[in-house]
Amino acid sequence: MKVIRLESYEDTLNNLELRRTEAQQSLLDSPQAQGADGFREQYLLRYMLDVETRGSQSLLNVAAFMDPTAYRLKVKRPGSDESREVNVDLLETFNWLVGLKVDHIAAPRTYSAAFRRDDDPDLPADAPRRLLLDGRLKEDPEGPWWFRTVTGTTPDGRRTLVIWRKRPGGETPEGIERDNLVLDEWFRKQGYSSKDSEFDLIYVNGDNNLENLKAPDDTWKVRLIEEDFFRLMFDTEGV
Numbered sequence: 001m002k003v004i005r006l007e008s009y010e011d012t013l014n015n016l017e018l019r020r021t022e023a024q025q026s027l028l029d030s031p032q033a034q035g036a037d038g039f040r041e042q043y044l045l046r047y048m049l050d051v052e053t054r055g056s057q058s059l060l061n062v063a064a065f066m067d068p069t070a071y072r073l074k075v076k077r078p079g080s081d082e083s084r085e086v087n088v089d090l091l092e093t094f095n096w097l098v099g100l101k102v103d104h105i106a107a108p109r110t111y112s113a114a115f116r117r118d119d120d121p122d123l124p125a126d127a128p129r130r131l132l133l134d135g136r137l138k139e140d141p142e143g144p145w146w147f148r149t150v151t152g153t154t155p156d157g158r159r160t161l162v163i164w165r166k167r168p169g170g171e172t173p174e175g176i177e178r179d180n181l182v183l184d185e186w187f188r189k190q191g192y193s194s195k196d197s198e199f200d201l202i203y204v205n206g207d208n209n210l211e212n213l214k215a216p217d218d219t220w221k222v223r224l225i226e227e228d229f230f231r232l233m234f235d236t237e238g239v
Contacts, residue, residue: 110139147163
């Protein structure tokens with residue numbers, strides 16, 4: 001049995017975060033902007049939710065997908081004005097959004113790794129050096145790189161692998177490079193790069209290089225979890 005709590009309208013409003021500069025507020029408060037047909041009214045109706053609240057937790061803060069286990073919402077306690085923070089199960093939510101018929105949800109596994117730069121003597125001295133693993137990717141209960149996978153079938157019959165990962169490197173260029181190097185090595189280690197007929201679709205959070213691991217005759221496609229998550233939450237065409 002699964003008990004699923006849906007985000008309420010009040011919860012959504014409580015998690016909106018407005019980002020407005022003093023100059024923007026001054027413009028909205030000016031006498032010229034007032035009135036039913038004024039700029040302030042048109043802005044609030046047409047643009048405020050899209051612009052000022054972008055990145056709020058209830059409107060899908062994709063930057064928080066760097067750690068899928070730490071996405072949180074403020075939820076109002078029934079019968080009171082008190083709110084508390086609760087974890088959002090992104091993994092379960094995404095399964096529902098894509099309509100995935102789940103076959104298996106793996107236990108999370110964590111890894112540690114060391115790195116070095118390629119010291120190829122044939123490269124010019126000022127040429128950027130490729131990042132390499134210094135030794136093997138090691139399974140480590142205290143390691144910063146975390147992976148959890150879901151396998152299943154989409155409503156249109158495509159065998160699907162969903163890869164959730166923590167990205168401890170953040171958005172710095174070297175951090176992204178390290179996270180993706182670990183992802184590539186982990187992907188090879190699981191044997192996914194050689195299972196060309198097992199999956200039709202592979203989802204992963206965060207920009208990545210998995211497409212580069214495809215053999216010429218591989219047919220699986222890689223898609224970003226964040227893009228489809230956002231599209232399926234807010235695309236109302238046909239609704």
